[in-house]
Amino acid sequence: MRITLEYFAQLRDLAGCTREERDIDAISLGTLYEQVRRDYQFPLERDQLRVAVNDAFASWDEAPHEGDMVVFIPPVTGG
Amino acid sequence: MAVRFVIAAQEMDITPLKQALHLAEAGGYCSFEGWVRNHNHGRVVQALEYQVYEALARKEGTAILEDAMARFEISAAAAMHRSGMLDIGDMAVWIGVSAPHREAAFQACRFIIDAIKERLPVWKKEHYIGGEAQWVACHHHG
Numbered sequence: 080m081r082i083t084l085e086y087f088a089q090l091r092d093l094a095g096c097t098r099e100e101r102d103i104d105a106i107s108l109g110t111l112y113e114q115v116r117r118d119y120q121f122p123l124e125r126d127q128l129r130v131a132v133n134d135a136f137a138s139w140d141e142a143p144h145e146g147d148m149v150v151f152i153p154p155v156t157g158g
Numbered sequence: 159m160a161v162r163f164v165i166a167a168q169e170m171d172i173t174p175l176k177q178a179l180h181l182a183e184a185g186g187y188c189s190f191e192g193w194v195r196n197h198n199h200g201r202v203v204q205a206l207e208y209q210v211y212e213a214l215a216r217k218e219g220t221a222i223l224e225d226a227m228a229r230f231e232i233s234a235a236a237a238m239h240r241s242g243m244l245d246i247g248d249m250a251v252w253i254g255v256s257a258p259h260r261e262a263a264f265q266a267c268r269f270i271i272d273a274i275k276e277r278l279p280v281w282k283k284e285h286y287i288g289g290e291a292q293w294v295a296c297h298h299h300g
Binding site: 087088089091131134135136152156157158 | 192208209210211213214217239250251271274275276277278279280281282283293294295296
């Protein structure tokens with residue numbers, strides 16, 4: 080299936096792009112993160128991040144769907 | 159509308175946000191402003207950059223204000239968070255809460271800034287003298 084990934088902060092710097100489309104076979108968002116993490120050498124463990132799908136927080140064991148927009152959310156530092 | 163959350167890409171006049179809190183039932187108003195300071199962890203900071211996941215930040219910011227409405231006896235709540243490049247002294251975040259009685263206004267204001275730091279999908283990059291810059295690693299030290 081084809082999804083869109085969007086990156087923020089240090090993950091954007093490491094990925095070298097703001098967003099990309101990918102053909103994936105991951106059965107969960109957690110598996111997807113491990114695949115992307117390997118590609119870009121993200122230093123952050125999964126339990127340090129949150130994940131959002133289509134602009135809403137999601138859980139790592141959810142399955143991605145065709146056309147989803149997925150964002151891995153590193154520790155936030157607003158305020 | 160009892161809550162209003164705004165992400166602002168430019169410096170913003172918060173007067174309209176404040177005026178919307180000035181309700182007949184409210185006996186007072188409490189606000190918090192976060193400003194860009196010129197140092198962090200012993201380093202001289204020249205500017206701050208905020209990157210914001212806007213669609214989710216608007217939802218989560220609104221949810222934070224609604225949580226405050228449910229948790230405290232307040233009349234209305236509003237907040238603004240900046241995105242983009244900010245200079246020293248610029249206002250990075252503003253929170254306003256009105257309530258019939260002051261205690262709830264103070265408590266809700268504190269709750270909202272703490273929740274923004276903990277939950278809002280926003281990332282801060284510090285720019286130092288000489289052109290070096292880095293993402294702030296952890297909000298507890300931000």
